[in-house]
Amino acid sequence: SRARLRWFPKALEALIPVALEQNIEPQIATVLVRECRLTPPAADIENWPWLVKVYTLGRFELLIDGESPEYSRKVPKKVLFLLQAIIAFGAADVPEQKLLDVLWPDQEGDAASRSLTATLHRLRKLLVLSAAIHQAGGKISLDRKFCWIDRLAFEERLDRAAGDDERIEHAVALYRGAFLGQEDNAAWAAPARERLRAKFIQAIGTLGKSMEEFNRHELAIELYLRGIEADSLVEPFYQGVMRCYDKLNRRTEAVSAYRRLRETLSITLGVPPSSVSQRLFETLRLN
Secondary structure, three states, X not given: OXXXXXXOHHHHHHHHHHHHHOOOOHHHHHHHHHHOOOOOOOOOOOOOOOOEEEEXXXXXXXXXXXXXXXXXXXXXXXXXXXXXHHHHOOOOOEEHHHHHHHHOOOOOHHHHHHHHHHHHHHHHHHOOOHHHEXXXXXXXXXXXXXXXXXXXXXXXXXXXXXXXXXXXXXXXXXXXXXXXXXXXXXXXXXXXXXXXXXXXXXXXXXXXXXXXXXXXXXHHHHHHHHHHHHOOOOHHHHHHHHHHHHHOOOHHHHHHHHHHHHHHHHHHOOOOOOHHHHHXXXXXXXX
């Protein structure tokens, strides 16, 4: 029974992740996690019943206890901007002054501080559990015992991968697009967006080259195409697709990949493909 299970917290800590992974009685597992206050075995586990989940890669989505929050009136944009900015700056020990500078740049010191205090209070209410946010010593943090954030999980998985292809792929699965979506042009989001994008490009490149070296060209193509779907402006992904189609003697598809690249770059950035891509295209035409 559930009552007896609570007598063995160590056993629960081992069994609950397995149950969630295998989708065995997930509702009961969730209840036990909450009632026994179990902590997740790792901060990057997506299917743990987190109180707060925040998706920032490819879009912004906030889930409270698995559900999108309901707003009594209009969407509290400033509250959500505060949450986004905290995550953009690392979600841990974020200096209050940094948040004041980006969210209330036109307000005087005391007025800006009051605005931050009021908005932080509203954010705590939105997240239901006040302990989900810590404020101390002029710094603000999200408590990772209660909050799962895809941006942090992505980086943590990559940090632990250490060249392991399977672990890298596990990390890459979390990257579903640019940080906060490509359409978000807030200057304060740009450093995080570029950092995450660079890590994603490197991870896909590492995996793709590994697949190519082992002549697993079909798998490499799937990987590069996933990369293009997440970020259509990464030129090396198209080059990888072209190389692999060439190896498979599917040059028509390789040429189509180049044309897709050329069109995407022209429409989005107004630039032609790089000399590397153009030389690769010429090689395909000559073969």
